Amino acid sequence: MNIPSIVILDFGSQYTQLIARRIREQNVFSVVLPCTAKIDDVRAQNPVGIVLSGGPSSVYDADAPPADPAVLHLGLPVLGICYGLQFITHHLGGRVRSAEKREYGHAEVEIVDVQNPLFAAIPASIHVWMSHGDEALKLPPGFHLTAKTASAVAGIASPERRIWAVQFHPEVHHTKQGTALLRNFLFNICGAQSDWTPEHFVQSTVATTRDKVGQGHAICALSGGVDSSVAAVLVHKAIGDRLTCVFVNNGVLRKDEFAKVQQNLRDKLGLRLVAVDASRRFLAKLAGVTDPEAKRKIIGNEFIAVFDDEAHRIAQQTGGVDWLVQGTLYPDVIESSSVKGPSQTIKSHHNVGGLPETMKLKLIEPLRDLFKDEVRRIGRDLGMPEDILQRQPFPGPGLAVRILGEVTPERVALLQEADDIVVSEIKTAGLYQQIWQSFAVLLPVRSVGVMGDQRTYAYTCAIRAVHSEDGMTADWVPLPYEVLKTISSRIVNEVRGINRVVYDITSKPPGTIEWE
Ligand code: XMP
Secondary structure (H helix, E strand, O other): OOOOEEEEEEOOOOOHHHHHHHHHHOOOEEEEEEOOOOHHHHHOOOEEEEEEOOOOOOOOOOOOOOOOHHHHHOOOOEEEEOHHHHHHHHHOOOEEEEEEEEEEEEEEEEEOOOOOHHHOOOOOEEEEEEEEEEEEEEOOOOOEEEEEOOOOEEEEEEOOOOEEEEOOOOOOOOOOOHHHHHHHHHHHHOOOOOOOOHHHHHHHHHHHHHHHHOOOOEEEEEOOOHHHHHHHHHHHHHHHHHEEEEEEEOOOOOOOHHHHHHHHHHHHOOOOEEEEEOHHHHHHHHOOOOOHHHHHHHHHHHHHHHHHHHHHHHHHHHOOOOEEEOOOOHHHHHHHHOOOOOOOOOOOOOOOOOOOHHHOOEEEOOOOOOOHHHHHHHHHHOOOOHHHHOOOOOOOOHHHHHEOOOOOHHHHHHHHHHHHHHHHHHHHOOOHHHOOEEEEEEEEEEEEEEEOOEEEEEEEEEEEEEEOOOOOOEEEOOOOHHHHHHHHHHHHHHOOOEEEEEEOOOOEOOOOOOOO
């Protein structure tokens, strides 16, 4: 039987993943399933409790998510959040109505049932985050009011039926007592254990990978980033040198990255690593190409071609390769099974993960249950160096999407120097780990300047630094003037070919993080 879990049924809220993360922060395993999941699939997760998430619909909408109300009758503790409260009310004989006024944002809630275990050790008046259009008008039989705002129901419960619900969002950090409330649900009500720990994860993943792979051979495409590196180290722990990792220099890596990654992964972590310098091949294909999507496609296709060649070579040496290790994370898994509609493709993201289907390899995805911060914790538990674990995300097409216009070896060299200055100054200022991404962009724009007594006519470089939770939205970072000043003066003085530095103050949306 798998580890006991809390099952979160996703009704499409933007906060569903956050609920899962908050629960896991308490070392309790949580699983997100679409609200349409079959009851047997819910049971198969070995749940000790169920959370019904929020969602954008009204229970009366014709296309309201069709969840099976049988989850309310499993005898397991249930916590409904926002839409979850309305779902419970509607399906157990109460009444929901469209609120006169949409409540969105900060609100004050009074706890009226202070003895309720969900509110143990929580003050009688709390500050919360609300986001809803409908409200409960009549409670279902057997339920009582546990909390209220000045105008509406904020909490209901039926301890006999083991069902609790709140109208506000305990998972959002604006709800001051949110963590305490979730802890009450997990530990006082569900009797969950804090057994979801890095050691547990490493032990069980190593054991299942060993079983699965048997005497087979695996390959892994490494990017030098957190996900593929942690995935490789885990699988290496399970099958040793029957895992071969491939790291490709596509000619658009950061300064010294090709050497540094080899040093980290081969020398420090002992991985069996094949490093392929294919930079000429990539740069030749990129010559003359200016369209961003065309650059992405070329790099993606070329990567697959290089990896495919290496995989065949490795297969010949080892007598066959059966498995491909990928660093897929839980948000990608949830995303692909979520109830949300397809969103428009803005950029065709190429991750080293999406690899050769023609090779007919079976997949090992040791991180597919984890969020990014959990991957870092696992990496730390495995003794991996902090500079891998804390590395900011770097796109698959590398500097090619940060060099606007044609990618030439000279432009790559210029941007590598400028980027290295940005990253090292941000690190010196102690800001690197607080920022999602910080980098330089090379613009195909030349302007006039003066150095000493000489006129210059050289490129412009833009600096970008953003805060983000997941890359989906981002805010530009107000970097301290002193840091900007040092970066600008170092780039103009040290990188011959760049004579002007500008700062990008566009958030996402409407901008994207990368310029192409
Ligand atoms: P955008 O530019 O779409 O980026 O706002 C969001 C996040 O995705 C990264 N990114 C990529 N990652 N292949 C990748 O592996 C790509 O083609 C790619 N394009 C963007 C970007 O760095 C940011 O973290």
